[in-house]
Amino acid sequence: MQPFGAVAAVDSACRRVHSVSANLGALLDISLPEPDKLSLSCLLGKRLSQRLRRAMQGRENLPAPLTFVRQTHGRNERYQIHALRSGSQVLVEIEPLQALGKWRLLGAVNERLMKLADATHQEELLDNLVGSIQELTGYDRVVVCHFDSDWHGLILAEALGGRLPTILGQRFPASEFPVALRHAYERNPIRYIQDLEAPSVGFLPKSAAPSLEDSLLRAPAPDRVRYLQNLNVHGSLSLAMQGDAGLWGMVVCHAATPYPTPPPVRDAVRALVQMATQRLLLLRARQEARYLQRVQDSLVLSSTDRKEPQSPEQLLSAQAEIWMELFRAHGVALWIGGNSYLAGNSPAPTVINQLVKRLTRTHDHSGPWCSRELAKNPLTSSLTMDKQCGLLAVPLPFSPDERGWLLFFRPQQVETLYWAMQPSPNHPSPNQPSVLTLPSPSTAWYEEVVGKSEAWQRVERLAAVDLGEDLTLAISAYEISKLNGYLEQERKALAEANQRLEQLAHFDPLTQVWNRYRIEQAIDAELVAAKRYGAHFGLLLFDVDHFKEINDTHGHALGDDVLVALARMVEGSLRGCDHLGRWGGEEFIVLAKHADLEALIGLAERLRELVTMLSVDGLSKPLTVSIGVAAWQPDDSCKSMVARADEAMYRAKHGGRNRVEVAAREVL
Template sequence: MSKHHPLLQSFGALLVLDADSRHIQATSTNLEALVGLSASSQKITLNQLLGKRMAQRARRELQGQQRLAAPLVFNHGSDKQARLQLRAYRSGEHVIMEIEPLVIVGQRRLLGAINEQFIKLTEAANQDELLTYLVNEVRQLTGFERVTVCHFDPDWHGHIVAEAKDTQLPTLVGQRMAASDVPPTLRRAYARHPVRFIEDANASFEQLVPNDFPINLDASVLRAPAPERQCYMESLGVRSMLCVAMQRDTGLWGLLSCFSTTPHPVPASVRDAVHILVQMVTERLALLRARQEARYLKRVQDSLMPATSPHQEPQSPQQLLFNHADTWMTMFRAHGIALWIAGAVYQVGKTPTPEAISQFVIRLGNAHTHSGPWCTRRIAKEPLTSSLAMPEQSGVLAVPLPMNPAQRAWLCFFRPEQVEALYWSMQPTSQVTPSICNSPPAAWYEEIIGSSDAWQRVERLAAVKLGEDLTLAISSYEIGMLNMHLENERKALAAANQRLEQLAHFDPLTQVWNRYRIEQAIDTELVAAKRYGAGFALLLFDVDHFKTINDTHGHSLGDDVLVALARLVESSLRGCDYFGRWGGEEFVVLATHSDLQAALGLAERLRTLLTTLHVEGLKQLVTVSIGIAVWQSGDSCKTLIARADQAMYRAKREGRDRVEIADGEIA
């Protein structure tokens, strides 16, 4: 469909005005039928169409804005009984106005229903409950024959994960759609315009008058479906469709789609309600996922806690691996683990031969230089591993351990082949596609071999944290062994103790205190506070959108951001304050002899200072979210950190780049 000869659906009328919204330059051919004014007239004014007061209001609200904040409602016709609603937005140098009949669906009832839906959403405990609730509510709101939620995998293939439908229709849950059904251009369009409604794909469409007026109507809800979209709908056996994108910070998560085999009008207010409901569900899904990941990370972190305790006898790398391998294999869904340190290979479960692991590690050392993990789910097809003898393995996750600056150690998790049975809604090469609503699609079965389960983002993050704790535990063991030979190895002991100090107390990347050392400092301040009443404050902060930096620019630049941030903060603190890396992109400032007001001042100063941070290769502004907790009688290190953590996450929820104090503390 050429943007110079756009076609429009007839459930609403469209006007094109100049940038000041004063002169109508083009109208759709159904304007007369909708509002009683001829589309061919060149003397129509906005005042005639809307009335003088409404026209002035529309101009006023559009001044300096991209679109009207909300639709405007006005009466028209000789008896002034016809109620219409107007939406307006800018497209280049023009203003587009869309007019639809206002269908009364019980606004108060609709708002009350949305509020009730929000309450029910907060009660949903998992993704399946949320999505089942979503499709049922949307079907009840819209009356469509079928409502589905399609989730996109990393390769952009769709998977039908939820559905509500007429009882006589076959189910589509579990079927998949090829990535070609939602090509990149369509995905980008959904990112800009998340709602797409087609009332009747077979209807006669309206035109603009004059029909050669140059205007882009991609953002218009009235735009007619492109020929390829009409063909697609015809192949599905549907005539009406409403689609709403489920957009997260990380991109397009999925698509809610409503289908009908007959023309199906949906009032604008109902479409808006569906969009709001989809947004609420998408946010709730993200929250549930974050909670699930936090619990998982905690379990992984706690798995090695006894071995890293100062009161626990140090264990050798082999003992550590054997004692914890079963737990780790369960957590990481692996069937084998290998630990490679300075040429020595320790193995548990089903792993490649020591020779193959050594070759793998050597290649990794040359090809993978940053501190993040490396993984693949297709060993036989990955260039780095395809020539290695790993017959029982299909997936591997490798984490570097900074044991030695000259040569890193590696922790490797192996996964077996996971044969995956996929049922596609149609075979991509098929020329005949059955109706999606009238008869069961001829599902195309495909068996995926040679791949393991995918390594999830949270699993990769957990593996890195486990590697950091394992590095500390192994280093403690090595130092312990050196101390046993103190008399014979004095020089070696001195070097080892210096190395232990660095590993045990300082973060290897940023060279500031690590979590273990900052916890020691907090415990010391707690003792002083209890004994002498010497108050102090804790600032916990996190780099905003750090994952986006890593995903966009790579882990190497992400490391540079953390190092630069640490240097800037460290140089701006008082001599009596302590600073450390809590983990990942989180840092802690321990402000001694500080009350709440002093802590707030310090936090705001740090927040403002960090916006000036410059890192080569990074154009975006670096901001942080800061949570403050001030010592209270009865506090422990755990409770103090927990209150600061809650405040920090509240700062993130409130919009990031801000400071929040813990609950119960008054500024």
């Protein structure tokens, strides 16, 4: 362990001491008894040990440091205690407290916290953070290191004190941040090295030395010592920045010489880092929310101006440019039901079909599939995709058995990475850590990355899934609309067919007035109404005089013209409640509702006179009709009424034609 503090390893109940660091007696200016006689009360006193015991009940760490004063070397010295559980033991860390202007420190921290809270974007926030920490601590270099998807560290922000060179914008390889180290930061977010070259302190007895894996006083490992020496660093303070999906990055403070940082200052730095991390997550969440909203709006806004749903081809044509801008892609494709719709720099349809077959076979869940190295990915390496290095593929679940695909393509992004360190030419064996050496000041070591596209960010994958869901609904709406269109066409065709059937069933094809079947139905209905309500009605049966002579002399075509003109003229002169039907040949029948015998005779005479004035092209003689009138009687049927009207019509013919006769037994 490091010598700036001391550690006592006690049992889980915080009573019996198992081992102590070799410097504990000197730090507290006490003589240590034999290990088997040592208790926590002997070290800290009864009251303080009881406070510590109560505070650690049911906890993994001490909620807040405890302080105490002890007379050491003839004067009162203040100490701070922190405790944490390590396996079956509790590590009690004791560290001397230097005199500080407490209220001045709190005021400075509060001022900088307010400054961090006012930051409106990431760059401003991180610059404020490293600047505030450098001012509070006086470290020679304070940086924010962000981890990319491959766990390489990139220096995003930096504040310099003058004795160390800049490393802003440079990268540190993932090998310098092994999994064990990252997990350690998740358990304990702070690491502190006061003096890199200070001799480490052991434990008494040696056989009972505890594990200091999560202790702040743990001495740095040999590879970490070499790493910091290569950076010309002799003192450091590192704090984790935990994101919502794991370790986002670290704040690292470097000193060119051994650099003591009192516990209150470390606590102040930790408060600043926690505040900045929360603010960073908030800013990123807002930025991601705005981006997600823009992606959702891209499809919603396109449909507001259109009343009809768009086809996949129309959707892609209208939105391709917006989508490529939002997803930083140079090509986009839609694959629906075996058809490929392409925009921008996308592979050929045959390649798209092969790609979709492989995706469908290997990617059976609803999430996106992405790659930034298509040439090296087993699924795509054999496909001809020369201009495409990155792919983001989103399934479109139209049904459990049918899926479409939304595909975004990215080109190669030639990237130059500047590294703060480079592997030495000694090529260490795989079982040994890399020996890293600083590049010379005149030449920066860099790497040119080819064959990769820009990485697909988490928010882009989320947005693509949201867009895929909206797109699935839009295309489904189009398919439903198209199906409804087909059904509407079928409905109209069926209605037209039914109308034609009704026309054929109820109307005379020549004159377009009711046929015999339909007029009989109307007469039967009126008979029922007359018997129930006593409503009077009657029939007028008439035919064209000398119609055979017209056909023989002028031909059947003119005869048909006569019948059509006669039907049109008679139907146009009837009331809305009356009906005209063709009874057969040149015979017609009028159903006159709400009419007694006197009204029927009046109607018949009016129709007879109108017919005499009818003019038909090709017919030289005036046209006349003979009309028989039958009024309803209580014992009538359709057959009896028509028979009486027919008998009256024949009397009119035999009486000289062009006249009206009333059926026998009719009474005015």
